[in-house]
Amino acid sequence: MEFLQLENIHHSYFSSTQAKEVLRDISLAIHEGEFVSFIGPSGCGKTTLLSIIAGLFPATEGNVYIDGEKLSANNQSSIGYMLQQDYLFPWKTIEENVTIGLKIMEKSHKTHKVTANALLQEVGLPHVGNNYPRELSGGMRQRVALARTLAVNPKILLLDEPFSALDYQSKLKLEDLVVETLKTYKKTAILVTHDIGEAIAMSERVVLFSANPGTVHKVFEIPKALSELSPFDVRQHPAYADIFQTIWKELESLG
């Protein structure tokens, strides 16, 4: 069995008057350390699927397995979630924000400072531990959010459009940082994005969903010659434009 396994996931939202089928029969297997992106038309259920994988609510039908074990309160902490908004607490210092998850998990207080310093160093912000979020740029705050996500040592990172609120230069820099950091820590990751280029640049596989209801339409393997490069270098690779065209055409065909 693969590290993260989605098995026949169906999901509907129910209101008092009707049911809306959002996801139909999603099965996917993701191996340990793999970086996979989810793309697809707006409303095809990408965030819903990510929320189910995070254990925020159960699928109407189907199962999620992590390392062969059904997702439950016991193994839910193996998953970290990073969102478009950084959701840093404005009244806490950066160091306190990075270690908030450890505090919630009641991990020994002694190691918090060391963990925060090491992670802030890793994300290129070694000197901001005593600052407050308002003193940092949007890109810096997302770096802090990445450090906070990594602090609780999740095995799987779910990244829901984490760069979409950033300026282009910060976004490119952060893409490189995230890929490099996740490779260093050998994390498994799923990125939800509307940016085909970002999906190609960061992933080993790109999963294209169709909508109404959301289903897996096609899975694109990114050639190793590209996926071994940094996202910035992938964008300069001669094969990049062709892969982009192929995925774009397929996305367009979905209407």
Ligand SMILES: Nc1ncnc2c1ncn2[C@@H]1O[C@H](COP(=O)(O)OP(=O)(O)OP(=O)(O)O)[C@@H](O)[C@H]1O
């Ligand atoms: N809590 C909810 N109750 C009812 N319907 C919902 C709820 N959350 C999402 N939906 C509906 O489910 C569908 C899928 O939403 P979801 O946010 O998962 O899609 P998405 O692919 O992430 O969209 P986008 O790309 O625009 O962010 C949409 O039609 C949305 O309106």
